Amino acid sequence: MDTAPTTIFAxxxxxxxxPARPTATHVAVRDGRILGVGPLAELAGWGPHTxxxxxxxxxxxxxxxxxHSHLMAGTxxxxxxxxxxxxxxPDGRRVAGSPSIDAVLASLSDAATARPEGPIVGxxxxxxxxxxxxxxxxxxxxxxxxxxxxxxxxxxxxxxVNTVALQAAGFLRAGIAHPAFPLGADGLPxxxxxxxxxxxxxxxxxxxxxxxxxxxxxxxxxxxxxxVRAGVTTATDxxxxxxxxxxxxxxxxxxxAGYPVRLVPLLxxxxxxxxxxxxxxxxxxxxxxxxxxxxxxxxxxDGSIQGFSARLRWPGYYNGAPxxxxxxxxxxxxxxxxxxxxxxxxxxxxxxxxxxxALALDLLQAALAKQPRADHRxxxxxxxxxxxxxxxxxxxxxxxxxxxxxxxxxWGDQHAAITVGPERAARMNAGRSALDAGVxxxxxxxxxxxxxxxxxxxxxxxxxxxxxxxxxxxxxRITVPEALHAITLGAAATLQLDGEIGSIExxxxxxxxxxxxxxxxxxxxxxxxVRVWGTVQGGRVFQA
Amino acid sequence: MTPPLPCVLIGGWLGAxxxxxxxxxxxxxxxxxxxxxxxxxxxxxxxxxxxTGASGEVLExxxxxxxxxxxxxxxxxxxxxxxxxxRPDALLLETSGVADPAAVARSIGLLPEIALDGTxxxxxxxxxxxxxxxxxxxxxxxxQLAAADLLVLxxxxxxxxxxxxxxxxxxxxxxxxETVQAALPIECVLGLAISSAGDKPAARGLRVPTAADGRFVxxxxxxxxxxxxxxxxxxxxxxxxxxxxxxxxxxxxxGRRVLLQVVGTHAQLAPAPADATGPxxxxxxxxxxxxxxxxxx
Numbered sequence: 001m002d003t004a005p006t007t008i009f010a011x012x013x014x015x016x017x018x019p020a021r022p023t024a025t026h027v028a029v030r031d032g033r034i035l036g037v038g039p040l041a042e043l044a045g046w047g048p049h050t051x052x053x054x055x056x057x058x059x060x061x062x063x064x065x066x067x068h069s070h071l072m073a074g075t076x077x078x079x080x081x082x083x084x085x086x087x088x089x090p091d092g093r094r095v096a097g098s099p100s101i102d103a104v105l106a107s108l109s110d111a112a113t114a115r116p117e118g119p120i121v122g123x124x125x126x127x128x129x130x131x132x133x134x135x136x137x138x139x140x141x142x143x144x145x146x147x148x149x150x151x152x153x154x155x156x157x158x159x160x161v162n163t164v165a166l167q168a169a170g171f172l173r174a175g176i177a178h179p180a181f182p183l184g185a186d187g188l189p190x191x192x193x194x195x196x197x198x199x200x201x202x203x204x205x206x207x208x209x210x211x212x213x214x215x216x217x218x219x220x221x222x223x224x225x226x227x228v229r230a231g232v233t234t235a236t237d238x239x240x241x242x243x244x245x246x247x248x249x250x251x252x253x254x255x256x257a258g259y260p261v262r263l264v265p266l267l268x269x270x271x272x273x274x275x276x277x278x279x280x281x282x283x284x285x286x287x288x289x290x291x292x293x294x295x296x297x298x299x300x301x302d303g304s305i306q307g308f309s310a311r312l313r314w315p316g317y318y319n320g321a322p323x324x325x326x327x328x329x330x331x332x333x334x335x336x337x338x339x340x341x342x343x344x345x346x347x348x349x350x351x352x353x354x355x356x357x358a359l360a361l362d363l364l365q366a367a368l369a370k371q372p373r374a375d376h377r378x379x380x381x382x383x384x385x386x387x388x389x390x391x392x393x394x395x396x397x398x399x400x401x402x403x404x405x406x407x408x409x410x411w412g413d414q415h416a417a418i419t420v421g422p423e424r425a426a427r428m429n430a431g432r433s434a435l436d437a438g439v440x441x442x443x444x445x446x447x448x449x450x451x452x453x454x455x456x457x458x459x460x461x462x463x464x465x466x467x468x469x470x471x472x473x474x475x476x477r478i479t480v481p482e483a484l485h486a487i488t489l490g491a492a493a494t495l496q497l498d499g500e501i502g503s504i505e506x507x508x509x510x511x512x513x514x515x516x517x518x519x520x521x522x523x524x525x526x527x528x529x530v531r532v533w534g535t536v537q538g539g540r541v542f543q544a
Numbered sequence: 545m546t547p548p549l550p551c552v553l554i555g556g557w558l559g560a561x562x563x564x565x566x567x568x569x570x571x572x573x574x575x576x577x578x579x580x581x582x583x584x585x586x587x588x589x590x591x592x593x594x595x596t597g598a599s600g601e602v603l604e605x606x607x608x609x610x611x612x613x614x615x616x617x618x619x620x621x622x623x624x625x626x627x628x629x630x631r632p633d634a635l636l637l638e639t640s641g642v643a644d645p646a647a648v649a650r651s652i653g654l655l656p657e658i659a660l661d662g663t664x665x666x667x668x669x670x671x672x673x674x675x676x677x678x679x680x681x682x683x684x685x686x687x688q689l690a691a692a693d694l695l696v697l698x699x700x701x702x703x704x705x706x707x708x709x710x711x712x713x714x715x716x717x718x719x720x721x722e723t724v725q726a727a728l729p730i731e732c733v734l735g736l737a738i739s740s741a742g743d744k745p746a747a748r749g750l751r752v753p754t755a756a757d758g759r760f761v762x763x764x765x766x767x768x769x770x771x772x773x774x775x776x777x778x779x780x781x782x783x784x785x786x787x788x789x790x791x792x793x794x795x796x797x798x799g800r801r802v803l804l805q806v807v808g809t810h811a812q813l814a815p816a817p818a819d820a821t822g823p824x825x826x827x828x829x830x831x832x833x834x835x836x837x838x839x840x841x
Contacts, residue, residue, distance in 0.1 A: 170623075171654070178650050197651060200617045271584040271615045311680075326642045326684060329558045359680050 004031045006049040007539065008040065013518055014060040017488050017503040027060065029510040032290075032538035037504050054541060058533050059518045061484070062503050063233025063511030064454040065491035067402045068381055068444035071237045071263075074226060075219025076123045076152075076448050079208075080111035083124030083154060087451055090225035092544060101127070101135055108143040108151070119148040119165070119207040124448070126154040128306075128414055129467075135160045136184065137191030150206030154410075154449060157307055159199040161191045161206060169193075169202035215246030220253045220263075227261040229544040230453045231513030233537040234492070234501055237265040238348070238381065238446075239298050242284060247294075254291040260535060260542045262291050262511075264495050266298040266348055269328060274336035281345045290538070293497070298381075299336055299349045300327045302356035305384060305419050306411050310353030312385065318421035323355075330359055337367035337378070346496060347378050348402075354385035361393045368397065379494045381444075384428050385420065391430070391437035400494045402442040403429040405461040406450040412466030426473030431461045435482060442491035443483070454491075455519065458483035459528035480524050512536040547817040548659035549626050551635035552733055552807070553648055556666035557675055557685050558641030561698040565666060565726035565733075566638055567591045572730035573607050579625045579632035580611040581618075583640035618651055626657045634734055642684060645691040659814070662807025664733055665692035665718075666726065669703045672711055692718040694733075694788060694808030698726050719788055719808035721759075721831060729760055729829070735791045735805070736764065736827035760788070760829055761837045767824035770795045773802045776826075776840065777811035780804075786834025792826035 007029045014024040016037055028035035028043040036043050043049070077090055082104045085097045098104040104125060112120045120143055127134055140149040140162035148165035152158075166172045166189060174187045180198035181189045193199045203209045227235055240246065242265060254263055267284060269277045277297055285295025302324055303309020308317060309324040316323055333349070340347045351357040360380060368376075379400040380386070384407060386394075394401055407415070408429055416425035427433070434441045443461050445452050462483045464472050478486070492502030501509050516531035534543040554562050566580055567590060580590070590603060590611050597604040603611040610632070614621035625632065635658065639648050645663045652660045665688055668675070675685045689695065695715060700708055700722040712720065721732065771794045780787045790806035793816055801816035804826075826840055 173656075176654060178654055181654070196616050197618055201619045201623075271613065273584075323683065325644075326681065329641045330680060331558050331641075355680065362680075 006030045008049045009052050010056040011060045018505045029539040059515040061513040062488040064231045064513045066235040067442040067491035069447040073447035074223030075216045077222045079121040082122035084129045090222040121150045123152040125151050137163045148206045159193045168205040215249040228542045231532040233511035234262040239268040240265040264293045266296045269299045278339040296346045301351045311355040312353040313355045334363040338371045341371040341373045350381045352382045357386045388433045391434045395438045400440040405443040409460050412472045413468045430476045431478040432476045440493045441486050442494045443486045454487035456528045462524050510539040553663040555639045555645035560666035560668040561726040576633045578609040581637045662693040662810045664694045666696045669699045690716045693810035695720040697722045731829050732788045735789045761832045762829040763837045764827040765839045780806045781809050781811050786830040790828040794824045
């Protein structure tokens with residue numbers, strides 16, 4: 001029988017994340033898998049091979065794993081980026097941030113000129129950096145008075161529209177009394193639509209509805225290019241509906257020879273009963289492929305901290321805002337846990353506030369008493385306010401955690417000043433406490449909420465510096481090796497894929513993050529500046 | 545202009561009996577075209593024998609009724625349902641088990657084509673004390689109860705009388721009616737039809753409901769001469785009046801025709817629709833023992 005060809009990649013340095021053989025110079029690949037890693041002479045023992053020196057000047061790491069992202073991170077690039085910070089688009093172009101509302105309007109006007117018909121849409125907008133100045137429909141009317149204009153906030157939970165779009169959505173009238181519709185001095189809505197319920201009627205009119213589905217071909221392709229630029233070879237789509245047409249598109253695109261990232265979409269428990277969700281997850285699991293891993297469920301327990309919809313324990317929000325909302329009934333969560341444990345289906349639970357984390361712990365404890373299962377690998381997503389005692393409970397219950405480290409940079413200042421106050425802001429996304437308690441740890445971007453860039457996420461967990469430069473909780477910092485583990489093996493473990501990916505060793509997938517700089521050799525404060533050359537995924541080379 | 549479509553909110557925690565009540569009401573529709581909106585088509589949905597077909601996101605039900613799930617898009621679904629041809633006679637909106645009915649009521653207020661008559665909240669009598677005291681969901685449950693105009697204390701057959709009495713003391717001052725399997729005459733929720741041109745013959749006029757179990761008393765009466773609508777509303781909603789639901793067409797002291805709607809402790813006054821003709825009248829359904837059926841004026 002013919003043996004598949006062997007390629008040996010030479011590298012400046014290979015960081016394997018395998019403590020038994022931490023670094024090497026060569027890695028041999030056959031059939032998309034790692035045949036071996038070590039010195040060339042040793043690998044030559046596998047027989048005839050081709051030596052590939054394209055990566056000889058680069059540093060290899062295991063392909064990075066983004067354990068909490070959304071395909072919408074790709075889809076949104078259909079529209080104009082209007083965030084405050086500079087970013088890179090899927091094609092590698094640097095896109096300047098818009099540091100003022102005037103700059104945002106200029107970006108939108110450019111988009112209007114570039115595409116002379118149809119709605120004009122921007123995304124990534126975050127007025128939190130502009131003081132108290134909110135965007136109004138009069139602002140967006142300066143972009144167009146005849147075409148609908150929509151501006152989606154970075155949180156994804158607020159949409160600003162212009163007068164034309166507001167009228168089309170049916171809300172340009174007096175007498176509206178609803179907290180999701182702020183009113184202007186004229187008694188008419190300002191065009192800021194707060195929350196999904198208010199946004200949804202307007203989304204169609206600004207052509208944004210497609211962004212909220214996971215079956216958008218443009219978006220899936222753009223997401224793949226973003227992943228290559230970030231060194232990511234496996235990424236989640238953490239809340240998908242996974243209806244048949246979406247699934248068909250995902251299967252087709254991830255099956256293409258040139259698609260560079262393994263996708264792990266999770267089925268969201270919404271609009272279906274726990275029994276239906278588990279049944280669907282079991283059916284989806286059977287349709288998994290090498291590049292599309294199906295059969296996991298996402299449950300959302302509460303809202304967001306900056307939106308004051310997260311459930312907090314006493315004493316609640318620093319500014320006195322009332323406690324947040326339960327998004328899923330605890331009975332439904334527990335039912336889902338029990339059924340999933342019985343079926344061997346993994347559940348990831350979004351808990352932002354510490355009361356939501358406490359609830360998830362209680363419910364899983366009760367479910368496990370009724371339906372024990374070893375190594376269930378259930379994972380808490382965000383768990384931003386979890387404290388040391390909660391991490392010890394996670395460890396005891398066999399939970400993993402995926403912390404939202406990027407929040408420390410992007411909204412850490414607001415958390416200290418407004419949402420949870422300085423003391424609890426210093427223990428948000430407490431990586432040190434998680435590791436000290438022995439909880440398997442991943443860290444994430446929640447892209448498109450913040451950019452897909454695990455090395456930046458690692459930098460956040462290591463340095464804990466906010467956008468204004470204040471350090472939030474030095475005691476919760478983790479080390480560079482710990483952070484690199486969290487974005488490789490740690491994240492892989494939360495997806496039950498740590499036996500296949502996350503380290504460079506014999507038998508695993510040939511997934512590498514290819515770097516121009518050595519992340520273990522730069523100062524920790526420079527981790528975010530490490531340059532990504534591209535990736536190798538399943539043995540295929542993708543240059544960014 | 546078409547008068548707004550009347551809507552009743554049905555709230556309450558998971559398992560309180562919301563869907564059971566909806567099924568009970570559908571069985572009594574008696575010619576009314578009810579549109580039921582549910583958060584999702586879950587396990588315990590509309591009774592299978594009531595379903596006659598499905599088209600897209602809409603379940604077609606016996607007697608021209610329909611059921612739609614709204615998921616995240618409440619406003620869009622409400623608009624689509626209101627625009628259906630033929631137009632429904634009334635909307636029953638069942639909230640999700642964790643929703644605050646007051647928040648849903650605010651959303652309905654965004655749509656001028658819909659008029660919210662009131663909010664009915666169900667409570668699971670055997671679990672209520674524990675739910676109200678629950679450290680995680682107690683505040684949500686208490687907020688749901690506080691949003692009620694009419695409280696339905698359900699499953700009372702599973703609770704000792706002394707415990708029932710104690711439960712009542714924990715409830716907010718909405719009108720409360722006890723039920724088993726959420727069994728309520730439809731008039732307690734939708735009111736007695738007092739005529740509009742769109743009414744089905746069976747629902748037209750001053751029909752008096754049959755309250756076979758004797759728990760309810762109803763009365764329809766003519767109103768002679770102008771009334772002070774606010775005063776009448778106050779008396780109907782007063783503590784101890786026993787009124788569950790009332791509808792009135794009356795002439796105010798300035799000679800304007802006014803439509804009065806009462807759901808439990810909540811009254812609304814609005815200009816009467818143009819097609820509301822005929823003599824001034826009032827139809828009331830109340831709790832036997834509290835409301836004795838005496839005339840109002």
